Amino acid sequence: MSGKSKTIEPAPTVQVRKKPLKVRIRHSMGFYFMALPVIIFVVLIYYWPMLGIRYAFFSYKLRSIHWVGLENFRMMFSQKEFWQAFINTLWLSTFKLVLNTFAAVVIAIFLNEAINLIFKKVIQTVIYLPHFMSYAVVAAIFSLFLSPSSTGFVNETLKSWGWISQSIDFLHEKSMWQPIFFAINLWKEVGWGTVIFFATLSGINPELYEAAKIDGATRLQRMRYVTFPALSSTIIIVLILNLAKVLNMFEPVFVLYNSRVYDVSDVISTFIYRKTFLQPIPDYGYTTAVGLFKSVVGGALMLGCNALSKKVRGRGII
């Protein structure tokens, strides 16, 4: 096999820099032409907005823009609301990540044991399904189910079983909001989370199982000592990949939260949204500063996770 590829690929040492730069540039004209629309697009939607970061040091209300230095940051760091949002962001997204990953691993390991392949396939198809529904739809479904009105599925069912006597307004209840948030996200994403683990599991050498069987390992022992270790590096990769994005959470929270539960649900992005678009006269400067803080911390997180990923699997995320 290696012999075959040798004949196709030229020996790299001979090939390097065989043509002068000018010739290579002329040769690549077509590629530059192809890259042009991509470059324009990227500048337009990614780089141009980066220039707007300067507003973090300005006060920007209506049409009046003037320099305020670090005033926006001072105000941000002194606001209790901001810190609450920051802590909520970290807590909601990391716990969601850990919970979903853990559940996905358990599901993958046990479903991998299913003898009937059709059964396995059907279950997979079903549990992937909610991933393709938008957060707006999922929030709509569950808010209808959890609603305290006379057609609210959960409330009326619990009442008919005699578990509660009064309807509970689940989504407006501070103590209930976070568990419901985690449960809904689990329902939506856990199936999809298993995809990557199944891909890893399909690569396990069946001889390992045979060997373990001969050594007298029981079913559970095989799952514990063969299947699980095979998944461990994938688990770490999934955690690292997603850890880099923990600050980005917006839509999952936004579709479910409301003014009564801000304390437990507000995250940085929703904070920025609220302070800009729900204000009669927004100060774009201030919210840009909050956004800049988020971008910087997020970027650092991304670089850290990238380094970690390089260490763990010899390949970065980016």
Next chain:
Amino acid sequence: MADMAAPVQVSQPVKYKKKRTKITTFDVVNVIVFTLIALIVIIPLWKVIVDSFNAVGVYQFKLWPTDPTFDGYKTIFTTQKLYRPFINSVVTTVLGTLVGLIMSTLGGYVLNQYDMPGRNAFSYFLLFTMIFSGGMIPEYLVMKQLHLVDSMWILVVKHGMNVYNLVLMKNFFEGIPTSLYEAAELDGCTPMGIFFKIVLPLSKAALASIGLMFAVTVWNDYSTVQIYITDPNQVNFQYQLRVMIMDGDTPTTAYRVSQDTLYYASIVCAILPFMAVYPFLQKYFVTGINAGAVKE
């Protein structure tokens, strides 16, 4: 350790028959648990579908509509406030997917030209956007300058360029054997010719799965509309659904349908396009993520 489990294993003396897996309690429990998990996923969806055909809102879970009606759907497709967003969704999804595919194939292909001077600069230029971003507000201000605020085309612009998908495409192109390029070059094919005549036809599967990823993202996008669009003629269906159900802004004309029927019918319309093709295209839905994540 081994002798602990040994006595259990001995109990099959004669065997030359084919290896047949014995069904144990474990298997039975496993099947039951997974059936329950599947039911947890299916029941809410089933209830949504059934209730969308039910003339009167009920709280119970019914297997079949008790009082069947199509009025919910009829209302959606005869009320401008509801069908307009649906059309917007279809248009932006189709265009967004097209633009997204064009951008990621072009970029991915160029990223693969290791001989091209400036290739590394191009790569850093793209990857930097994954580390740092301007943030919600500067983006909003730029889009305002581009007159994309309050216009549904913002959906096409925002999703038309996705660096992650571009890298996926690049990874896929990398898998095409170099000998093919060389043969084509020897035959006098230009780089553009190679792209259109060799690379694209070979990439149908990748195009399908990445195209689906774009389509799902654009169709399901709600937050972009929430941030950028207030004009009711420009919103997409997800947004309209959300406004109707969560904020109670039901179109006010006198309807013959109950509120719940209309709500559930709208939910079905919002998920229908992908639910309808999903069982048949599952392969393409799933390969995208695998290509990106487990490639070693």
